[in-house]
Structure formats: structure tokens, C-alpha cells
Amino acid sequence: MSHSSVRVRFAPSPxxxxxxxxxxxxxxxxxxxxxxxxxFILRVEDTxxxxxxxxxxxxxxxxxxxxxxxxxxxxxxxxxxxxxxxxERLPIYQEYARQLVRQGHAYPCYCSEERLQALRxxxxxxxxxxxxxxxxxxxxxxxxxxxxxxxxxxxxxxxAVPLDGSVTYYDVIxxxxxxECATLDDLVLLKSDGYPTYHLANVVDDHxxxxxxxxxxxxxxxxxxxxxxxxxxxxxxxxxxxxxxxILSPDGKGKMSKRFGATAVREFRDQGYIPEGMLNYLARVGxxxxxxxxxxxxxxxxxxxxxxxxxxxxxxxxxxxLEAINAEHIRRLDxxxxxxxxxxxxxxxxxxxxxxxxxxxxxxxIRERIKTLADAIEATDFFFAAEIDYPAELLVGxxxxxxxxxxxxxxxxxxxxxxxxxxxxxxxxxxYALAEEMNLKAGVLFGILRVAVTGKTVSPPLFGTLxxxxxxxxxxxxxQAEEKLRxxx
Numbered sequence: 001m002s003h004s005s006v007r008v009r010f011a012p013s014p015x016x017x018x019x020x021x022x023x024x025x026x027x028x029x030x031x032x033x034x035x036x037x038x039x040f041i042l043r044v045e046d047t048x049x050x051x052x053x054x055x056x057x058x059x060x061x062x063x064x065x066x067x068x069x070x071x072x073x074x075x076x077x078x079x080x081x082x083x084x085x086x087x088e089r090l091p092i093y094q095e096y097a098r099q100l101v102r103q104g105h106a107y108p109c110y111c112s113e114e115r116l117q118a119l120r121x122x123x124x125x126x127x128x129x130x131x132x133x134x135x136x137x138x139x140x141x142x143x144x145x146x147x148x149x150x151x152x153x154x155x156x157x158x159x160a161v162p163l164d165g166s167v168t169y170y171d172v173i174x175x176x177x178x179x180e181c182a183t184l185d186d187l188v189l190l191k192s193d194g195y196p197t198y199h200l201a202n203v204v205d206d207h208x209x210x211x212x213x214x215x216x217x218x219x220x221x222x223x224x225x226x227x228x229x230x231x232x233x234x235x236x237x238x239x240x241x242x243x244x245x246x247i248l249s250p251d252g253k254g255k256m257s258k259r260f261g262a263t264a265v266r267e268f269r270d271q272g273y274i275p276e277g278m279l280n281y282l283a284r285v286g287x288x289x290x291x292x293x294x295x296x297x298x299x300x301x302x303x304x305x306x307x308x309x310x311x312x313x314x315x316x317x318x319x320x321x322l323e324a325i326n327a328e329h330i331r332r333l334d335x336x337x338x339x340x341x342x343x344x345x346x347x348x349x350x351x352x353x354x355x356x357x358x359x360x361x362x363x364x365x366i367r368e369r370i371k372t373l374a375d376a377i378e379a380t381d382f383f384f385a386a387e388i389d390y391p392a393e394l395l396v397g398x399x400x401x402x403x404x405x406x407x408x409x410x411x412x413x414x415x416x417x418x419x420x421x422x423x424x425x426x427x428x429x430x431x432y433a434l435a436e437e438m439n440l441k442a443g444v445l446f447g448i449l450r451v452a453v454t455g456k457t458v459s460p461p462l463f464g465t466l467x468x469x470x471x472x473x474x475x476x477x478x479x480q481a482e483e484k485l486r487x488x489x
Contacts, residue, residue, distance in 0.1 A: 006038025007212045010064075010071075011202070013045045014057040017264040020256060020317070021217060021247045022060075023067060024282045028244060029215050030069045031283070031305040041209060042074030044085045045202070047195050063265035067275050068298065073209075081209040086201050093196035096204050096234070097157045097189050105233035106189060108155035109137040110148040132185030133158065157190040159199075159229065167225040172242040172307045174218075179225040187226055199223060203230040211239050215307075218243040242307050245286045245314045252316040261319055268322075272345060272374030274333075277326030284325075286315045295328055327371035339363045345373040346380070353384045361468045365460035382454045383468060388477065390455035392484040397444045405448055406485040408438065412449050413478045422471045424463040452481035 010026040012018065033040035042064070046052050061075065073079025083089055100106035111133075119134055138160060140148075148155070161184045168178045189200040196204075206214060221243050231238045249256050262268050268278055280296050288311070289296070289304045296304070330338065339359045346354035359380075366379045382388050397405045415430050416422065431449070435442040446462050453474055459465055466474050 006036040007210050008033050009041040009043050009211055011043040011045050012060050015051040016056050017059045017266055018063040019263055023265050025217055026069050027282050031301055034302045035305050039072045042071035046085055046087045066269055090194055093200055093204055100233055106157050106159050107138050109158045110153045110155045135186055154192040156188045156192050158186040159189055161186050167228050169224050169228050173310050173312050199226055203227050207236045213240045215242045245311055247285055248314045248316045250317055256317055272372030273326050274329055276329040281322040281325045286311050323371045331367055335363050342376050351384055365464040388455035392488050394451045395448055395481055395485050397448050402485055402488040409448055409482055422466040422474050424467050427466055428463050453477045
């Protein structure tokens with residue numbers, strides 16, 4: 001297969017926000033297309049109108065764009081094989097369903113829901129294998145069909161599955177499988193309201209859109225034999241199948257669920273993960289380049305991705321590993337880039353006063369300390385607050401009294417007032433000298449100053465923090481800390 005003929009698709013149903021499992025499927029398709037210089041298509045499987053949500057459609061596109069998974073054809077982009085919403089393609093499916101009926105590969109079924117329900121009950125009672133529909137309408141005469149039509153019954157259209165023989169198909173990840181036709185039922189292809197089922201729409205669209213490789217979650221494996229029968233009935237070439245392993249919850253016992261934490265891409269974004277970290281981690285859930293490489297840029301992934309290295313076993317999701325990889329990507333971001341992202345994140349999360357100039361000075365102080373953008377909220381809040389509040393007890397130095405701590409703070413204040421500014425190179429020497437002169441451990445003395453200016457016992461590096469806050473704010477906060485200590489005496 002020539003590289004440019006690689007055409008893959010991500011085909012979500014907009015019934016909920018983009019799940020991390022769906023994002024991983026999209027990523028693998030996107031990487032495969034980019035690796036081969038092929039085409040990545042976004043197709044929307046929106047024929048389930050009862051569960052369709054407009055906000056889900058917006059979320060899917062926004063989440064893919066945030067992850068930098070751009071599509072070459074699809075909604076808002078266009079392309080030669082549209083429309084890309086299945087709900088806009090109904091006449092196409094109806095025509096292909098009629099073609100199958102004409103050729104004897106499908107038939108109209110007039111059975112009521114009541115009859116089908118009674119049939120299921122009967123099968124259950126007799127402990128018969130649940131092969132499904134009993135093919136009652138498959139052998140109706142023309143006269144019997146005409147009678148049903150005369151009653152105004154709109155039929156569904158069912159696939160006429162061969163009564164004997166088997167279906168063999170190949171999956172790149174799982175190898176060859178054979179299924180006996182006797183185990184397959186005559187599934188519905190077109191519902192009575194004119195809407196296709198997943199099976200018909202999927203096969204017709206994949207053929208018409210010239211999809212070369214179908215990469216999707218392995219929950220769709222049971223539908224492959226039916227789809228192969230459809231391809232054979234139409235006389236179409238079957239695309240290459242690759243069913244991806246499921247992502248398990250962290251305990252490895254079932255599908256990912258909210259019980260363990262975030263599951264939708266938007267939740268991870270809201271929690272301060274960055275796309276580079278998410279993509280790197282997601283690529284590693286179920287795929288590996290070798291047994292040691294963990295860190296990948298997007299360009300690395302495009303270069304190294306192959307279906308042969310996708311694991312067929314399910315993989316458990318690890319929030320800890322995601323956090324570690326995300327932290328690594330944050331550390332490698334350019335300071336200006338990270339500063340801009342932090343400002344945007346802080347403003348979106350209740351810190352409207354965050355601005356780039358200040359953040360550009362803060363970022364080098366916190367970059368090594370944050371694992372997500374959200375960590376920056378607590379790490380930087382005192383920089384943007386007009387007033388800081390904290391318990392006075394925090395100002396009392398280790399193994400010191402309030403009076404001793406006040407005396408130390410007054411000495412600190414005197415040193416700072418004598419200096420022309422509070423830049424790192426200006427303050428560090430004199431404050432270390434003061435600790436020595438007072439026979440205090442530097443850590444204890446600096447701890448008192450840290451609480452005075454940040455309200456915290458743990459903060460970004462102290463001297464860098466003083467420089468960002470500026471002389472006026474530092475002296476003002478030290479004076480307020482003095483008052484707090486005096487009130488304790």
C-alpha cells in the first residue's frame with residue numbers, strides 16, 4: 001500500500017464528552033496517518049438521535065483540537081467525501097439497503113416489537129442459545145409481504161446471514177479469527193424510521209470514504225464478522241482491521257470509571273494537564289516503542305508509531321505515571337510558552353489579576369516544582385494577592401519564642417530597608433550574614449521571612465520570590481508580620 005493511500009478515521013458518537021479511551025483511539029489513528037503521510041478523517045456517527053447532545057459534539061472537537069489532533073477531512077474542514085455527519089447521509093444508507101434487498105443479501109422484516117419481545121422470552125424459557133431473531137420474515141412470499149405493506153407497516157431491513165459456512169478475518173493486532181455463520185443473527189441494517197444501524201452506516205461510510213485501516217476499540221470485535229459479510233455482499237474490498245486494547249481502571253479490574261478520577265479529556269485539561277503530557281502518556285497506554293523509553297514528543301511519536309507495537313492486552317490507567325510525564329513536559333517547555341499557559345490557566349481558574357510580565361519572572365522559580373498547571377494556583381497565589389492572611393503562629397521560628405521571632409524579624413526588616421532593592425544578588429549576602437551574626441541557622445531565619453512575605457511555610461525559592469514581589473510589597477508584608485507577632489506577646 002502506498003503511503004499516501006492510508007486513510008483512517010475517528011468516528012465518535014456525540015452522546016457524551018470525549019472519553020480518554022476515545023482520545024487514545026483518535027491519537028493512534030492520527031499518528032498512523034501522520035507516520036504514513038496519509039489522511040486523518042473525523043466522521044460523526046450521530047444517528048442515535050435520542051442520545052445526541054450538541055454540547056458533546058462541541059466538546060469532542062474542542063478536545064481533539066486541544067490535543068493538537070487536527071483532522072484533514074470532517075466537520076468545519078470539509079473534504080471530498082462528505083457529508084461527515086451520518087445524520088446527513090440517510091438517503092445513501094437507504095439506497096444501499098435497498099440494493100442488498102434487490103440482490104437477495106437482505107430482506108424486509110415486518111415483525112412488531114411485541115413479537116420480538118415474546119420471542120426473546122420464549123428463547124430464555126427454553127434455555128435456547130440467544131442467536132436472536134428467528135428469521136420469520138426471511139421466507140415470506142410476495143403475497144405475504146404485500147399484505148403487511150397494505151397494513152401500513154414500515155419494515156426494518158435485515159441482513160440475510162448465510163445459514164452455513166464461516167467468516168474468517170484478520171486483525172493486525174490479534175491475528176486471524178474464524179466465526180461460524182450459525183452463531184450470527186440476521187441483524188437489522190435499516191430501522192423503520194429510515195435511520196441505519198451502526199453496522200450498515202459504518203461499512204457504507206468506510207467504503208465510500210476509502211478508509212484503508214480501521215482502528216477502533218476492541219469492544220467492536222464481535223461486530224467484525226457481520227461487517228465482513230456486508231463487505232462481501234457488496235463486493236467491496238475489506239479494510240485492514242486493528243482493534244485496540246481497552247484502557248482499564250487503575251486497579252486493572254474493569255473499564256475506567258469516575259470512581260478513580262477524571263475520565264473525560266476536558267476534566268484532565270481542567271485539572272491542569274498539558275496536551276504534550278496527555279498525548280505522551282496516552283500513546284504509552286497499550287503501545288511501546290521499546291522497553292525503556294517513556295518520554296516522547298509528538299514528533300517522536302509520529303516517527304516511531306507502528307501498529308505492530310500495539311499490545312493486545314488491556315492496559316491499566318495510572319494517574320501517577322500521567323502526572324510524572326506531564327511534569328517532565330512542563331519542565332521542558334520554553335519559559336515564555338509556560339508563562340503564557342500559566343496566565344491563561346490562572347485567569348480561567350479565579351485569578352484574573354495574573355499577568356504575563358509577573359508570571360514570566362515567577363515561572364523559573366516554580367517550573368521544577370509543579371506537576372500540573374493547577375499546582376501553580378497554590379504556588380503563586382501570594383504574588384497576586386493584595387493582602388495575605390495566615391495564622392500568626394507560623395511566624396514563630398523553630399525552637400524560638402514569639403518575642404525572639406519578632407526580634408529576628410525586626411533585624412531582617414532593618415537589613416532590607418538598608419538595601420537599594422530586593423533583587424537576589426542584593427539580598428542574599430546580607431541576610432546570610434545576619435543569620436551568622438545572630439547565631440541562627442539560615443533556614444530558621446529565612447523561614448520567618450518566608451512566612452512574612454508569602455503566608456506559607458513552603459514557597460518558591462525565597463530570594464527569587466522577594467525579587468518578584470518587589471521592595472515595597474516585601475517591606476509592607478514584613479511590617480504586617482511584625483504586628484501579628486506583637487499581638488501574640
